[in-house]
Amino acid sequence: MELSVVIPVLNEVASIAGLLEEIAGQLDGQLDYEIVVVDDGSTDSTPAVLQDARGRLARLRVLRHRERCGQSAALVSGVVAARSEWIATLDGDGQNDPADIMKLYRAMEQSAAPVTLVAGYRRQRRDSALKRISSRVANAVRSAMLDDDSPDTGCGLKLFPRSVFLALPQFRNMHRFLPALIKCAGGAMIVVEVNHRPRSQGQSKYGVMNRLWVGIVDLFGVWWLRRRTMRPVVSEIE
Numbered sequence: 001m002e003l004s005v006v007i008p009v010l011n012e013v014a015s016i017a018g019l020l021e022e023i024a025g026q027l028d029g030q031l032d033y034e035i036v037v038v039d040d041g042s043t044d045s046t047p048a049v050l051q052d053a054r055g056r057l058a059r060l061r062v063l064r065h066r067e068r069c070g071q072s073a074a075l076v077s078g079v080v081a082a083r084s085e086w087i088a089t090l091d092g093d094g095q096n097d098p099a100d101i102m103k104l105y106r107a108m109e110q111s112a113a114p115v116t117l118v119a120g121y122r123r124q125r126r127d128s129a130l131k132r133i134s135s136r137v138a139n140a141v142r143s144a145m146l147d148d149d150s151p152d153t154g155c156g157l158k159l160f161p162r163s164v165f166l167a168l169p170q171f172r173n174m175h176r177f178l179p180a181l182i183k184c185a186g187g188a189m190i191v192v193e194v195n196h197r198p199r200s201q202g203q204s205k206y207g208v209m210n211r212l213w214v215g216i217v218d219l220f221g222v223w224w225l226r227r228r229t230m231r232p233v234v235s236e237i238e
Contacts, residue, residue: 002031004082004162008074009050009092010040015199017049022098024057030102035060037092038078041068072174079165087165089157096120097195104159107192114128114162116187119150119179120157120194150179150187156193169225173218184226 005023010015020035027033039046041060050062063077068110079087088104090096104118154176168181179189 001084003027003033003086003088004078004084005033005035005088005090005101005103006075006078007035007037007090007092008040008071008078009037009042009046010068010071010074011042011044011046012092013042013044013046013049015094016046016092017053019092019094019098020053020057020060023101024059026098026101031105031129035085036078036082038074040071040074041065070172073168075175076170079162080120080224082162085162086159087162089156089160090200093199094156095197095199096155097197098113100157100192100194101159103194104157104192107190108159108204111190113188115190116160116185117179117182117189118159119152119189119191120155121152121162121191122155122196123193125196125203148177148180148183149191151191153177153179172176172216182228 005027007019012019016037020037025036032231035057037050038059039050041064047064050060054060054062055069061081063081065074065077075089078089084109086105088101090101093120104120108115108118123156157180158180160182164182164185164187167186168178174181182189
């Protein structure tokens with residue numbers, strides 16, 4: 001299998017069925033893939049919609065957390081269960097464009113040097129002004145503190161090797177710091193501009209407070225980890 005698409009979801013009953021159909025339409029005939037959806041304890045009809053989708057999409061697998069554990073935990077559960085070494089992730093709200101999955105995959109294939117993270121960059125955000133401003137501030141603060149070389153670390157569209165991800169420290173909100181964590185581990189990243197669509201259905205799970213302030217402790221934790229990580233260059237004497 002060439003690619004596992006991992007999608008964490010929470011209460012996305014209005015968007016997830018259409019998103020899954022879009023992904024299948026983009027990937028069928030392109031490569032051997034699977035879709036792994038991790039339902040993070042949804043309290044709406046998302047589980048029923050996913051069960052119905054399993055009857056139509058042979059490549060779909062569905063995991064469920066008994067209770068809400070957070071997006072990072074759902075992402076980890078999906079990557080652990082994935083059958084491919086290469087993992088693509090995107091959000092379940094439909095704002096990430098499934099057409100960009102192959103764009104990231106081709107960028108990895110065509111890279112002259114080995115790549116451990118292909119990160120999406122939403123240059124044209126389709127969010128409210130308040131959400132765009134809060135994300136811009138959060139990205140600026142993270143970039144200044146972590147030097148992560150990422151203009152849009154919060155973009156859900158990413159591509160990385162399963163083994164690299166599972167070797168990273170795992171903690172709540174780790175998904176917000178993947179570029180910094182992979183760079184800290186000595187990995188190489190390339191950034192690819194991707195499409196961003198307006199949210200047409202459902203409600204966002206994030207606001208100014210949990211985007212900007214809740215991750216402050218994690219930000220300082222990753223900053224500390226980056227400063228304390230050792231990466232010696234070793235050569236054997238013959």
